[in-house]
Amino acid sequence: MTSIPESHRDLLNEQVLTLGTISPGGGPQLSVVWFLAEGDTIKLSLNTRRQKVKNLQANPAASVIITGAANPYKYVEIRGDAEITPDDDYKFADEIGAKYGGADLRERDQPGDKRVVVTIRPAHVVTWG
Amino acid sequence: MTSIPESHRDLLNEQVLTLGTISPGGGPQLSVVWFLAEGDTIKLSLNTRRQKVKNLQANPAASVIITGAANPYKYVEIRGDAEITPDDDYKFADEIGAKYGGADLRERDQPGDKRVVVTIRPAHVVTWG
Numbered sequence: 001m002t003s004i005p006e007s008h009r010d011l012l013n014e015q016v017l018t019l020g021t022i023s024p025g026g027g028p029q030l031s032v033v034w035f036l037a038e039g040d041t042i043k044l045s046l047n048t049r050r051q052k053v054k055n056l057q058a059n060p061a062a063s064v065i066i067t068g069a070a071n072p073y074k075y076v077e078i079r080g081d082a083e084i085t086p087d088d089d090y091k092f093a094d095e096i097g098a099k100y101g102g103a104d105l106r107e108r109d110q111p112g113d114k115r116v117v118v119t120i121r122p123a124h125v126v127t128w129g
Numbered sequence: 130m131t132s133i134p135e136s137h138r139d140l141l142n143e144q145v146l147t148l149g150t151i152s153p154g155g156g157p158q159l160s161v162v163w164f165l166a167e168g169d170t171i172k173l174s175l176n177t178r179r180q181k182v183k184n185l186q187a188n189p190a191a192s193v194i195i196t197g198a199a200n201p202y203k204y205v206e207i208r209g210d211a212e213i214t215p216d217d218d219y220k221f222a223d224e225i226g227a228k229y230g231g232a233d234l235r236e237r238d239q240p241g242d243k244r245v246v247v248t249i250r251p252a253h254v255v256t257w258g
Contacts, residue, residue, distance in 0.1 A: 016201045018194055020149045020157030023208075027190030028149030028157045030206050032257065061156030065147055069198070072145045077159050079152075128161065 001125040004040045008076040008127045011066040012037040019044065020063040021055035021082075029055060035064070036096050040125075042078060044118040045087065045096045047109050053116060056082045062120050074129030078122045087115045130254040133169050137205040137256045140195040141166040148173065149192040150184035150211075158184060164193070165225050169254075171207060173247040174216065174225045176238050182245060185211045191249050203258030207251045216244040 004012070016032050023029040031052055036043045042064055046053045056062060060081040068074040087093055093105040093115050109115060133141070145161050152158040160181055165172045171193055175182045185191060189210040197203040216222055222234040222244050238244060 016196075018147050018159065018196070020159050020192075022151075022155070022157060025190070026151070026188075027208060028151060028159075028192040029208070030147065030149050030157075030159070030192050030194040031255075032194070032196055032201055032204050059155075061154070063149075063157040063159050065159040065161070067145075067147070067161055069201070072161055072198070075161050079156060079158070126160075 001127070002122055004076055004078070004122065004125055005127060008074070011068060011074070011076050014066050014069055017042070017064045017066045019052060020065070021052045022059045022061055023051070023055055024058070034096055034100055036099060040078075040122050042120045043092065043096075045093045045105055046116055046118055048114040048116060049110065053084070053118070056084060056118060064120060068129075071129065075127070077126040078120060079125075080120045080123040083119045083121075085117045085119070087117045090115055092117045130256070131251055133205055133207070133251065133254055134256060137203070140197060140203070140205050143195050143198060146171070146193045146195045148181060149194070150181050151188045151190055152180070152184055153187070163225055163229055165228060169207075169251050171249045172221065172225075174222045174234055175245055175247055177243040177245060178239065182213070182247070185213060185247060193249060197258070200258065204256070206255040207249060208254075209249045209252040212248045212250075214246045214248070216246045219244055221246045
C-alpha cells in the first residue's frame with residue numbers, strides 16, 4: 001500500500017508517533033515525536049541539533065509508526081524518504097505548537113539551533129490490527 | 130548508557146515494544162511486538178517467515194523503544210545487535226505466551242515456519258522523560 005486505509009486513519013489523531021532513522025553506525029535509531037498529518041503526509045518539527053535530524057540529513061530513509069494509545073495492537077507504519085526544509089520563522093513550528101496546547105517551540109531551541117520541517121510522504125504503508 | 134537506569138525500569142512492565150530493524154532497501158522497518166525482559170536484556174519470540182526476522186538475519190542491527198502507555202513522553206530506547214537462536218521446541222515461545230494470557234504461539238505459525246528467540250543486549254540506552 002502507498003496510502004493509509006480508511007480503517008487506520010483514526011490513528012492520525014494520536015498524540016505522538018515513533019520515528020525511525022538510520023544512525024551513523026547504520027543501525028536503526030528510534031524516538032517519540034510530535035507530528036501533524038496533512039492527508040497521508042506526516043510532518044514533524046525538529047531542530048538541527050538533534051541526532052535524528054543529522055541522521056536524516058545523511059540518509060533520508062525514514063519510517064514512522066503510530067500505535068493506538070488504547071490498543072497497541074492496532075498500528076500503521078509509514079515508510080518514505082524524509083524531505084527537510086527550513087522553518088527559520090517558526091511558521092510550521094507554531095502550527096504544530098497549536099496542536100499541542102499552544103506550545104512555543106522556540107523555548108526548546110538553543111542559540112544556533114535551526115528549526116526544520118521534516119516531511120515524510122508514504123512510499124510504503126503497513127497496517128496491523 | 131549501556132544499562133537501563135532505575136528511573137525507567139518500570140517501562141519493562143509495559144505490554145509491547147516497537148522493534149526497529151534494517152529493511153533490504155537499507156531503511157528502517159518498525160513493528161510492535163511482545164517481549165520478555167531478563168534484567169536489561171530484551172527477548173522476543175518471532176517466526177522466520179516475518180520480514181523483521183529476515184532483516185535481522187541479514188543485518189543484526191536492532192533498536193527497541195518502550196513507551197509508557199499512560200505517558201508516551203516517558204520512554205527508553207535500547208540498541209544492540211540481535212542474536213537469533215532456534216526455538217524449535219517452543220520453550221521460549223511458551224514462556225512469552227504465559228506472560229500474554231497463556232497464548233499458544235504454535236497457533237500463529239504455519240507449516241514450515243521456524244520459531245526463533247531474538248535476544249537484544251543493550252549496547253546503547255537512551256531515556257526520555
